[in-house]
Amino acid sequence: MSDTPNFRLGGLTPADESSAEAEGDIGLRDDLFRTLAEHHTPDGKQSFLVIHDGSATWGLPGAPQFIALHITRDLATRTFRIEQADHPTVPFAQLWLASRGCPPDAIQLLEDQRLEPADALTVHIEGRIRHSGTRYEIKDHYTHDSVPYETWVMVRDSDSSAADLPVRIFLEETDLDAFTYTLREGAFRDGSSANQWLFDRDTPLPEPPEHLVSADRRIRAALARSTTSQPATAASVPAPTAVSAPLPGASSHRRGGRS
Incomplete structure (x- = not known):
């Protein structure tokens, strides 16, 4: 086509x-x-x-x-x-x-x-945005179209699950060598703290607490489906899905939000 x-x-x-x-x-x-x-x-x-x-x-x-x-x-x-x-x-x-x-x-x-999404979490977050209706109100965004290629979007999340941390940053990073990209979500109390993270990049993007709840539910569901009669051991319990890895080279990135 x-x-x-x-x-x-x-x-x-x-x-x-x-x-x-x-x-x-x-x-x-x-x-x-x-x-x-x-x-x-x-x-x-x-x-x-x-x-x-x-x-x-x-x-x-x-x-x-x-x-x-x-x-x-x-x-x-x-x-x-x-x-x-x-x-x-x-x-x-x-x-x-x-x-x-x-x-x-x-x-x-x-x-x-x-480009191909690099992992299942990227696909999941994209689908959630696409089906979010009026949940997200865009406050700011920036596209950096040279190395390192990235786009961030700052939004206010009106969903009840985000009441304590309503400001979210969706960070998309592109790897043109692999022809893939990742999308991650960070949670903040307000726009000031979100802008500070964008400027500093000295910590991993802080993942939303509801992601941890979802990971815990997946663990419980996996255990409930288990057919073994033996008590679960540390080795048999699936590890929580990693939903926010440290950004490659994050500490050297200094592209903060616009005031």
């Missing part, structure tokens, strides 16, 4: 001024656009796309590089409307599209247009 965006606007005219401006904007940059994911409704009335904007690398430092695009068509009047928004990571672009009616699992990345 071609990664050149197909907006399916042939024979249609903009329904309003903002859609005309959006059409002109994407037309000027479409040679730098690469489609990462797309979903088109069977009736032809809506399209949802996640696009990588190659021009972002020459823009403001730290600028987001992904565009979520929602196109609606009135086939009776032969008109269209365009909504679009910039996003720092693909899962948040998918979340934005889901809020506009796209089934979250229908906007998956194309197989030949993706």
Whole structure:
């Protein structure tokens, strides 16, 4: 499948001024656009796309590089409307599209247009973001598009499980040699402590306490499924899943949050 965006606007005219401006904007940059994911409704009335904007690398430092695009068509009047928004990571672009009616699992990345998630935890966190609804409010973000490649997103988590540590940092790190990436979540009491961690990087990203609860539940479930009649020993109890390893070279990274 071609990664050149197909907006399916042939024979249609903009329904309003903002859609005309959006059409002109994407037309000027479409040679730098690469489609990462797309979903088109069977009736032809809506399209949802996640696009990588190659021009972002020459823009403001730290600028987001992904565009979520929602196109609606009135086939009776032969008109269209365009909504679009910039996003720092693909899962948040998918979340934005889901809020506009796209089934979250229908906007998956194309197989030949993706880096591979390095582990199951990355896949789990991405899926949670994609299905999170209005849970996360983005407060800040930054994309570092040179070595070491990383993007962080600071959010406020409104879920009751995060009441004590409501500020979260989602940190995505990319290994272009392995063509893989990892995504981790850190939990903080407030924005100041989150920004301080981003600046210092002298400790591992502090994992959310609910991750530890989930790991404990997995251990208990594994023990309950055991068919052995022997008492569990230290060797037989599965170790908790590691959910936040120290970041490679973290102490040398000095890219803090913007004030």
